Amino acid sequence: MAVSYDKLWKLLIDKKMNKTQMRLATGISSSTLAKLSKEEPVTLEVLEKICNELQCNIGDIVDFIKQ
Numbered sequence: 001m002a003v004s005y006d007k008l009w010k011l012l013i014d015k016k017m018n019k020t021q022m023r024l025a026t027g028i029s030s031s032t033l034a035k036l037s038k039e040e041p042v043t044l045e046v047l048e049k050i051c052n053e054l055q056c057n058i059g060d061i062v063d064f065i066k067q
Contacts, residue, residue: 001064003041008061011054026053 012022023033026049035042047058054061 002067003039004063004065005036005039005061007063008036008050011056011061015054022050022053026050 012018017025019033019037023030026046028046028049032042032046036046047062050061051058
């Protein structure tokens with residue numbers, strides 16, 4: 001299964017936040033942000049940090065796509 005973070009990027013736009021601001025607010029590394037940008041899997045801990053910062057659920061930021 002492939003991972004899509006399109007919902008995350010749309011949510012950031014709605015909250016007027018860029019990727020760097022999200023990275024700094026959540027404390028994730030730049031390499032983790034690069035993984036997100038390349039639609040690569042990241043740990044559940046990272047997704048939890050993002051959800052806590054953006055006050056949302058995991059389904060609001062990630063989709064699993066059947067290949």
